Amino acid sequence: MLLAAMNPSDFNHWMQAHAERMESWLEAHIPLHTSFPGRLHEAMRYSALGGGKRMRPLLAYAAGAVTEAQIEDLDVVGGAVELIHAYSLVHDDMPCMDNDVLRRGRPTCHVAFGEATALLVGDSLQTLAFELLAKTALSVPPSKQLGMLHLLAEASGAEGMAGGQAIDLASVNTEIDLAMLENMHLRKTGALIRASILLGARCGPQDTPEIQEALDQFARAAGLAFQVIDDVLDTEADTATLGKTAGKDAADCKPTYVSLLGLESARALAHSLHSRALEAITPLGDKATKLAELADFIVERRH
C-alpha cells in the first residue's frame, strides 16, 4: 500500500492512524512476557509500548511518501528508530543519568522493574532495533539495506545520540554557548530525527541524492525546532500536561535554549527553524505535504 493512496486532507486522522499502526507493529515485534525470559520481555513492552507521540516513525512514514515507499518497509525503519529512542529514554531516566521517576505519565522503567532490569531493557531494545532492521527483507536491494543499518547505527552511537548525551552530561553546571548547545542537540535528538526521515525516504523507488539532500536540510532544521520547543514547553508547561517532570532541566542546572536566549527569543528561533525546514522541502511539492504538516505540529504542540 502506498501512503500517497491515503486521504491527505485530515492530518490529525493521518497522525493517529499511523501512530496506532506503529503501536501494533511494535506490539507484534517485541517478544511477549509469556516467552522466556518473561520479566525482561514484560519490562521491554512496558517501556516501548502504550504511549509516546511516535514522532520518529511518523516522520519516517511522511518521508516515505516523498519517494513512494511501501508502508510495510516504513513500519520496519520507523519501528527500528523508535526502539532506539525507547532504549535511550530508559537509560536516560536511570538514577545515574537524569534520575527521573515519571515518563509518559507512568513510573519510569527502573522504578517499576528495578535498575538492573532497566539496564538490560535498554540494552535489549537497542539490539532489537538492529535485529529487526537486519532480518526483515525490505524492497530495497540488500546492499542498500546494509547502508541503512549503517546510517541508523551512526545516528545512535558515540558520534550521534549517545555522544550528544555525553555532551549533555558534561554541560551540567557549566557555561556553554549557543553553538555548543546546537552541536549537542544535533546529536542528542537531531541525529535520530534525521535518521527517521532519511531512512523513510530510502525505502522508496523514487529515492534520489537530491531528495536525500533536501530532506537532510529539512531534518536538521525540524530536529532543532523540536528541541527548542521542548525547552520552551519544559519552562511553561506543568508536569501533568508533559507526562514527565516539568522544569527539570532548570532544576538540574542544564543549559537550554530558554536559559541562553530567554523565552521569547527561543520561541522566535523555533519559528525561524520551522520556516527553514519548510523552505527545504518546497521543491519536493505535494508529496512532502505530510512532512510539512509534521513540521507545523512540532512547533505548535503543547506537550
Added chain:
Amino acid sequence: MLLAAMNPSDFNHWMQAHAERMESWLEAHIPLHTSFPGRLHEAMRYSALGGGKRMRPLLAYAAGAVTEAQIEDLDVVGGAVELIHAYSLVHDDMPCMDNDVLRRGRPTCHVAFGEATALLVGDSLQTLAFELLAKTALSVPPSKQLGMLHLLAEASGAEGMAGGQAIDLASVNTEIDLAMLENMHLRKTGALIRASILLGARCGPQDTPEIQEALDQFARAAGLAFQVIDDVLDTEADTATLGKTAGKDAADCKPTYVSLLGLESARALAHSLHSRALEAITPLGDKATKLAELADFIVERRH
C-alpha cells in the same frame, strides 16, 4: 591472506599473533579521544582495549580457517563480537548489576569514569559493533552479510546474552537446577561464543550447512565448557591471577556448576564437554585444528 597459510605448529604463537591483530583492529576502529566527544571515546577505548583473552575473535579466526575465509573479514566479525562482549562487561560491572570494581586487573569503567559515562560507553560499544559489521564490505554477498548481522543481534539480545543476564539476576538467592543453569549459560556466554564461531565460518567461500551444523555442535559444547571452567577457576583461583574479583559468585549467592555439582564433578563435566566439542569437528579434518586447540586451551587455562 588465508589463515591456513600460517604456521599451524605453534599454537601459542598463533594465539598471541591473532590477539595482537585483534587489538590493532579495535584500536583502529574505536574513535580516538582526540575526536569529539573525547571523554566518551576515551572511556570506550579504556574499556575495550588493552586486555582480555580475545577468546571470541580467536574462535572466529579459527572457524574462518575451516571455510578458507579472508582474515580481513574475520577481523570485522571477530571485532564486532568482541565489542558486544566489551559492552556487556561494562554494564555487568555496574553497581546495579554485579557491582564489581576490578576487571582485567584495572578499575572497572564506572569506577574510572563514573556511572553515567559507563552506561553510555556500554551503549556506544554495542552500537559500534553493529555499525562496523554493517558498513564494512565483506567478501560475502550483501544478503548474507544481513543474515550475519541478524545472527549477531539475536545472539546479543533478549533471547541471547542479555536474556541470560536477566535469568542470572533472577537466580540470585534461589534454587535452580542444572537444566536452568545450562539454559542461562547457553544464553549468557554461549550465544556470543556460538556467534563468533558461526560468523567466522560464514565469511569463507567453503561455508556449507554441514559445516555450520558441525560448528554449532562444537560451539554449544565448547561454550558450556568455558563457563564450567570459569566457575571452577572462580572457586580455586585468587584475584591476582584472575584479574577480576575471585569467589564473587559464591559471595553473591549465585548458583554455579561448582555449587550444584561440587568441584570434582564440575571438572569432570568440563572434560566431557571438551570431548563432545572435539568429536563434533572431527569430520572437518585438519582445517579445524585451531578450533580443537582452542577447545583444549579453554579447559586447560588457569585464568
